[in-house]
Amino acid sequence: MGHFDRTLEYIDQVQRAGTAAAVCERLLSVTSNFGLTALIAATVPQPGTSSSQQKDHVLLCDWPNEWLERYLTRNYVDHDPVVSHLKQLRAPFQWREAVQSMPADKSSDEVMRDAREFKLRDGLAFPLITLEGQIALVSLGGEAVELSDSEFAMVSLASTYAIGRAMQLQTTTSKVIEHIELTPRERECLQWAAVGKSEWEISQILGISEHTSEKHLLNAKSKLGAANRVQAVAEAIRHGYIS
């Protein structure tokens, strides 16, 4: 099997993973061949984000628990040379390049020293940008990193698909796909409300009772999560239900 075919197979496995843990495991099963044995993928929090909120940014993680806890409680994200380098650079890089490019600094030395305690001596970081413009990264580390150009290309692609899969899993399990279903009548009533018609006028136009038109508008209001009729109309326009 050719090199690229193998890459496709890995990516296919990553895309079929049903949980974040399975994504981690499948990505690491490939990268551990090159000495990359630990993985974290996350969106980068703004400086000053509390450690409990930083946790919500993590998409994939197989770091030793103790190391993750230490990283969060000591707020290492603000001192990690890999993270600072990432904010300036759009291309993948090796951890040691990040350390070299930084002016010597006590707190960043501490991060890297502590990382070595957990067998994280060197690694690769892949910076990415989400749809919303957030900076994200996949960071893979280990004791000794060694890979050829084509292996690097493979890891780079597989990492992107891994964090992408993690994001997909997150959106399917939570909100986002919250399609609000308005009935045709609710839509019609809103459409008339949008041009300033009263409940009585709407009832005359549509040939229904005033009570019914009021009910349709109330239902639409609650479906749209609006506080009053004006907001309901505004939300309906914003979501494209009426024009």
Added chain:
Amino acid sequence: MLFSLTTQQLMERPDLWEAVHRLRYKIFVDEMRWADLDRPDGLEIDQFDHDAAEHHLVIRNGELAGYQRMLPTTRPHLLSDVMPELCEGRRPSGPNVWELTRYAVAPGFRDGKRGVSTVGTELIAGFVEWGLGRNINQVIIEVEPVWVLRTLQLHFLATPLGYQRTYGNQQVVATLLTFNDHTLDVVRSRRNHHAPVLARGTPDMLGMRQAS
């Protein structure tokens, strides 16, 4: 609103035709510095603006805000003729596979510094809607690698066609996107806009603001 026009239809509207090729010049020659495309008239036109191409135009307030060009893979296209090295294996082609090229958002319509603007996502919603309406379910893109993550966020099934390569100071990776109704739902949810974006007919004269 997004309008899909054939090259013939576009040529029948000199105002749109010029706006399209001027925008393409601005983005691909001035901004991206693709020197091969430079022309003294400040219009970017290539051999693929043929009669089988489809041009997608997003019009906002009487201005051309976004653009992309769709090419059938049953005729020569970029992946087959210009950048074949981006494809390692078998090149996907057929009536259900088109290639998306010249994706462009006009400078005044980019919302944030890094994220994808509403015009940008309208182009995406537009090609999915357009494709599903004519039995096209796969689109080839040659893009910067960050786009791969974004397409996954939108629940496209993405498959790499090769490794990324460097052109000038740009990284490019060819990717095949497969989509269905679910993809369209996700794209629409992400945009917070559930109404179709594809418009019928042709846009009003540019510069004419719609009274609404």
